[in-house]
Amino acid sequence: MLAVDPSRQGTGLGRLMVEAAENHCRQRGCTWMDISVLSLRPELLPFYRKLGYVETSTEEFHPSSPLKSGFECHSIVMSKRL
Numbered sequence: 001m002l003a004v005d006p007s008r009q010g011t012g013l014g015r016l017m018v019e020a021a022e023n024h025c026r027q028r029g030c031t032w033m034d035i036s037v038l039s040l041r042p043e044l045l046p047f048y049r050k051l052g053y054v055e056t057s058t059e060e061f062h063p064s065s066p067l068k069s070g071f072e073c074h075s076i077v078m079s080k081r082l
Helices: 013-027 044-050
Strands: 032-038 054-060 074-081
Touching: 013 032, 032 044, 044 074
Parallel strands: none
Antiparallel strands: 032 074, 054 074
16 A cells, blocks of 8 residues: 655655655566556546556455445556566
């Protein structure tokens, strides 16, 4: 899970955390990175696209507690070659 406090968004902190995670995986021999973005947060898709991720599939989302009535959610899988 990755999150940046709304008051710190737009400062480059999210990009730094993603880059650190990618570097960590590269150093361990990974060649691809997959992330899941919740459909309830469509504003995140352009952020990850700017970092080189592309949508590759969708998956069912299993929340740890029930969603509010009337809300539906799924995961959007995005991938990037490292």
